Amino acid sequence: MNSAALYQHRWLMIRLPLAVLALALASLVWVRLYPMPPTQLTISTGLADGAYQFYANRYVEAFSRRGIELTVLASEGSTQNLERLQSDPPQTDLALVQGGYGWSSPMSESSQQDGVQTLASVDIEALWLFSRNPPIRSLLQLSGLRIAAGPERSGHRVLLQRLLMQQRIGLDELIWSDLSGQAANEALTRGEIDAVFMVASPSSPGVLALLRNPALTLATLERTTAIAERNNYLESRLLPQDGLGANLPPSDTPMLTTPAHLLVRQDLDPALKRMATAVAMEVHGKAGAFHRAGEFPSLRSSDFPSAPEARQVLLRGLGPMESVLPFWWVQVLQRLLIICVPLLLLTVALFRMVPAWVRWRLESRITRWYGELKFIENDLINKNVDVGGMELSRINGRLREMDQAIGSLKLPKELAQRWYTLHQHVDFVRSRIRGYRGR
Known part of the structure; x- marks a missing residue:
């Protein structure tokens, strides 16, 4: 022509x-090079009556306000949560994992960190040991006792087994029970087991139920500082008298604590990482028994490589559009x-x-x-x-x-x-x- x-x-x-x-060309770039992120996420938590499940329920509400649907997957504990993040294909997008599974643990392997990033350390969890009278003052006293420390793959049991091996106590010297939470509380009250061990936030419903049970006593472990020195992921802190309520606990109690991490798949869309970090700031920004308001979430005690998007949000917050508009509309406007x-x-x-x-x-x-x-x-x-x-x-x-x-x-x-x-x-x-x- x-x-x-x-x-x-x-x-x-x-x-x-x-x-x-x-x-x-716009359609090709939109679909192939800069696709819309999903508006559905999954998070792997823990036992149904644990603190992780409590946090996840609050996450569901916060994500919902931003136009994102969050599905909560109960699990046996931190070990399974980490495995779900690293599975191929991944079984979850987010996971709550206790300290001791990343860099801070001498027993961790580099493969445990592959494909996983930290969005933030979101809370301080304590190592709780309850028994009937008399109170337990040393881990050596657990030898020969019936101990409820959650399922075999739970973070509670894994951590207790590490500490027992450091005390030269054989794992076969204890009688293990898979009970946890309210079921463990009732079994200990009836005398079916001798002690309950758990790693949980002081605000955990299971912890508060055990503390309020007059038939049970919170262990006052000795040499907590020495134990923390041998384990980088542990820290010795003091739980003050009445710190969790009237007579909870009845006296100042030295406690071993470990951080709780909110982890994410490394290949998750950056926008979803930013949004998850903002949700963590909303849920975990208040004061706790072991920290002041505003101290968490943070990356100071990160056990895994930190996500750049998390650092950005923790330092400067969300962008103007992400702070005001629903998640889906922000993504459309950006594209x-x-x-x-x-x-x-x-x-x-x-x-x-x-x-x-x-x-x-x-x-x-x-x-x-x-x-x-x-x-x-x-x-x-x-x-x-x-x-x-x-x-x-x-x-x-x-x-x-x-x-x-x-x-x-x-x-x-x-x-x-x-x-x-x-x-x-x-x-x-x-x-x-x-x-x-x-x-």
Whole structure:
């Protein structure tokens, strides 16, 4: 198709294909290179009556307000939570894991950190040991006792077994029970077991139930500082009298504590990591028995590589759009700004430039004919040609061809004036040639 017809039908031949191409390119980038993140997440927690489940229920509410659906998966404990994050394909997006499973643990392996990032340390958990009278003051006293420390893969049991091995106590010297929470509380009250061990936040419903049971006593372990020195993920702290309520506990009690981490899949969409960090700030920002308000969430005691998105949110908070609008609308607006606006500007520029280039080609053709006419006129004026019949016939033939070419050219209205003017100039040169013939 020639340039004249192309320019004459520029909306159909030029601008419509450009618009379709821009739309196809925007769709390709949107779907393949910058896809929309999902609005459904899963989190692996712990036992149904544990603190992790309590936190997860609050996460569900916070995520829901932002337009994200969170599914809570109960588990046997931190070991299973970490395995779910690292499975292929992943079985969960988020997980709550107690301290001692990452860098801080001398027993951890580098493979335990693969594909996992820390969004924040969200709380301080204590190591709770309850028994009937008399109170337990050393882990050595557990030898030969019936101990409820949760399921075999739970973080409670894994941590207690580590501490027992450091005390040179064989794991087969204890009688293990899978009970935890309220079931362990009732079994200990009935005398079916001798002690309950758990790692949980002071606000955990299970911990508060055990503390309120008058038949049970909270262990006051000795040499907690020495135990913490041998385990980087533990810290010795003092639980003050009445710190959790009236007579809870009845006296100042030295406790071993460990951080709780909110972990995430490394390949999770960055926007969801930012949103999960903001939710953690909302849920865990208040004061606790072992920390002041605002100390958590943090990355000071991170057990896994920290996510850059988490550092960004913890330092500066969410962006203006993410703070105000629902999650889905933020993602749509970001893609409109990043993908559609630049493509729109480029398409508008091409809408102008391509037709202008076609018009320039048409005008340059007319300009070339004007140039040829100018050469003929100069030759005639300067008498550089033989005014005989042969030369004048050749020039007339060339003018006739030019006239036919101009006549077959369909130009837009914008160039009609130049078209008529060129015709007139050809006739003018032809009339001058007739004057030469009359000489």
